[in-house]
Amino acid sequence: MLPPTAAQVPPIALWQGICRLFDGKHVVERFQSEIVSEFGARRSYLLSSGKAALTVILSALARTSTRRKVVIPAYTCFSVPSAIVKAGLEVSLCDINPATLDFDHTLLEQTIDDQTLCVLPTHLFGMPAAVDTVMSICKPRGIAVVEDAAQSMGARSNGKWSGSVGDVGFFSLGRGKNLSCGHGAVILANSPDAATILDGEYGKLAEESWFDAARSIMELAGTNVFIRPPLYWLPAGLPFLGLGETRFYTDFSVRRMTDVLASTLVGWRQRLERLTQARREQAVGLIRQIRDTAPEVTVLSAEDAAYLRLPILVRDRRVKERLIAQSSERGLGISGCYPAAIHQIPQLQGLIGNGRYPGADEVVNRLVTLPTHGFVRPGDQIRICELLRGLHAHEPIGVGMEMSSPSPIYQTSRGPRT
Numbered sequence: 001m002l003p004p005t006a007a008q009v010p011p012i013a014l015w016q017g018i019c020r021l022f023d024g025k026h027v028v029e030r031f032q033s034e035i036v037s038e039f040g041a042r043r044s045y046l047l048s049s050g051k052a053a054l055t056v057i058l059s060a061l062a063r064t065s066t067r068r069k070v071v072i073p074a075y076t077c078f079s080v081p082s083a084i085v086k087a088g089l090e091v092s093l094c095d096i097n098p099a100t101l102d103f104d105h106t107l108l109e110q111t112i113d114d115q116t117l118c119v120l121p122t123h124l125f126g127m128p129a130a131v132d133t134v135m136s137i138c139k140p141r142g143i144a145v146v147e148d149a150a151q152s153m154g155a156r157s158n159g160k161w162s163g164s165v166g167d168v169g170f171f172s173l174g175r176g177k178n179l180s181c182g183h184g185a186v187i188l189a190n191s192p193d194a195a196t197i198l199d200g201e202y203g204k205l206a207e208e209s210w211f212d213a214a215r216s217i218m219e220l221a222g223t224n225v226f227i228r229p230p231l232y233w234l235p236a237g238l239p240f241l242g243l244g245e246t247r248f249y250t251d252f253s254v255r256r257m258t259d260v261l262a263s264t265l266v267g268w269r270q271r272l273e274r275l276t277q278a279r280r281e282q283a284v285g286l287i288r289q290i291r292d293t294a295p296e297v298t299v300l301s302a303e304d305a306a307y308l309r310l311p312i313l314v315r316d317r318r319v320k321e322r323l324i325a326q327s328s329e330r331g332l333g334i335s336g337c338y339p340a341a342i343h344q345i346p347q348l349q350g351l352i353g354n355g356r357y358p359g360a361d362e363v364v365n366r367l368v369t370l371p372t373h374g375f376v377r378p379g380d381q382i383r384i385c386e387l388l389r390g391l392h393a394h395e396p397i398g399v400g401m402e403m404s405s406p407s408p409i410y411q412t413s414r415g416p417r418t
């Protein structure tokens with residue numbers, strides 16, 4: 001059974017982590033300075049998770065302003081509104097363009113106002129969002145730009161790294177992200193103001209404990225074994241592990257990363273480059289085959305994308321549900337990703353108004369992601385493409401065009417945890 005995403009950790013990296021349980025020092029500082037030089041940031045900070053990183057960024061921004069609204073895409077990871085609520089701020093949604101999964105920029109201009117603290121362009125699945133466009137809309141109005149690069153470490157656009165263009169950017173190092181150490185995140189402070197306010201906020205945080213670090217190393221070792229296709233059925237079948245769960249919750253911890261966990265990132269530049277290169281090759285192969293065999297499928301692609309997964313749009317919700325069911329029978333790693341748009345999250349009702357987000361609704365109904373990691377073999381790609389072709393061929397046109405119906409699979413989706 002193929003996992004929807006996978007970022008392996010070499011055994012030597014795990015060994016480093018185990019050694020650092022006993023003598024780790026200054027590993028975080030070294031990693032921070034490598035990040036700064038690679039991404040051209042002013043400062044970098046290491047946190048316990050992407051949601052923790054976003055919470056810290058938002059708290060720091062809120063300290064310097066009376067504005068309270070944070071504008072995010074109506075289709076994104078549930079951790080994003082979780083962090084906004086945790087930071088005590090207001091979620092403000094902007095619809096997306098289903099063809100790019102990026103903001104609809106005309107709507108973005110109408111969404112922002114004099115209460116907008118910041119806007120989060122989001123590089124979903126490693127596809128670069130148009131950050132320059134967002135900068136040109138936001139900068140004249142004094143609105144900060146925070147790049148959600150949680151899924152796009154290693155992607156570039158116009159020769160610039162994802163995460164390095166906005167005032168601030170962050171990468172997740174969680175399971176299933178581009179580069180992983182189990183859980184964690186990197187913040188890039190790109191503007192001088194951002195570096196100043198984040199220095200203050202970061203200084204106040206506690207580190208994860210030694211016990212947490214030891215547990216993290218064990219989890220990482222376990223993930224490394226069970227992420228392999230011959231064994232992945234086992235954790236995938238254990239509901240208490242919460243694999244593939246997409247949840248809204250605010251009781252997560254906000255801590256600095258330990259030296260122990262950071263030490264498992266040894267050789268991260270080469271590792272990231274290798275993983276990204278392999279994902280790109282998989283994606284290019286899939287794109288070519290899909291164009292030949294299943295032209296009804298809309299492939300979403302972009303030059304220099306990091307392709308954490310390959311997003312495609314199928315004809316309608318009915319095709320999507322059949323595809324996911326058949327993929328899970330065959331262990332092909334195709335995932336429906338987020339089970340709902342942000343305005344459909346029950347815990348946010350009453351907090352975000354009654355706007356309509358047809359672009360996000362369409363994506364919820366039609367988007368699936370194909371696996372691009374190194375465990376996918378050529379035979380798997382062929383089986384994925386055959387499944388895509390078969391589903392569209394046998395479905396009579398005009399049946400099941402309920403494109404904007406609300407999501408009935410909200411609680412039960414088994415997409416990857418992202």
Ligand SMILES: *Cc1c(COP(=O)(O)O)cnc(C)c1O
Pocket residue numbers: 049050051052076077079080122124148150151172173174183184185418
């Ligand atoms: C994963 C993810 C996050 C949160 O990162 P965690 O490390 O899982 O907390 C935020 N935004 C997006 C788009 C993500 O995919």
